[in-house]
Amino acid sequence: MNHIEIKRFLSEFETKRERTIVIVDYGNVEKWKNNLKWDVGIRQLANLVRSFSFGNQFLRRFYYGADYGKNEKEIILVPWSKSVLDTAKYNRFEVLDKRVKYIHDSTNIHGFSKKCDLDVEMTIDLIKYKDSYDTIFLFSGDGDLMCAVKYLKDTCNKECYVFGARGHIGREVMDAKTNGYVLDILYAEDFEYRLNAQYQARS
Secondary structure (H helix, E strand, C coil): CCHHHHHHHHHHHHHHHHHEEEEEEHHHHHHCHHHHCCCCCHHHHHHHHCCCCCCCHHHEEEEEEECCCCCCCCCCCCHHHHHHHHHHHHCCCEEEEEECEEEECCCCCCCEEEECCCHHHHHHHHHHCHHHCCEEEEECCCHHHHHHHHHHHHHHCCEEEEEECCCCCCHHHHHHHHCCCCCEEEEHHHHHHHHCHHHHHHC
16 A cells, blocks of 8 residues: 555545454564564554544453563563553553463573463454454454454454554465455555654654
């Protein structure tokens, strides 16, 4: 999409914003910076999300793997992880977090890898709160949610858009678009100017 097409899309989407649920898989969003070469700040992300969902914080949902460190008995978040959660809450996201697991990994330079999968929680929430929205906006290119998207399209005629980065869109998402379960895939690269703090200041 170019700037004119984005402006037209957002204008046409205006009437849907109060009945749109946004699912932000922040673990997936963080990976975008690897090929975008720029960070997606939570404040700027929140401003963009409000272009798609506005009026009900409950529908702007932020899923995050909370890091308490390697000690499984630790109850205090590591500072950078606490900062992510606090910033998301301050920017009026409904925050859903789950503890990160540290898993021994001899192939990793640190001797461990971290894992936190929130796909089940996202799927349950999409189905549980289906009467609260008409449109789904997924900030994730992960194909694991496509089963829920297909179910919601078939049973409730819910519309779905996927917002992701080129190179981070799963084959299942592409297939879902081909089959009509995903209306469109929007790319973060095209929206970079709207995520930019200077643009937000001028808006």
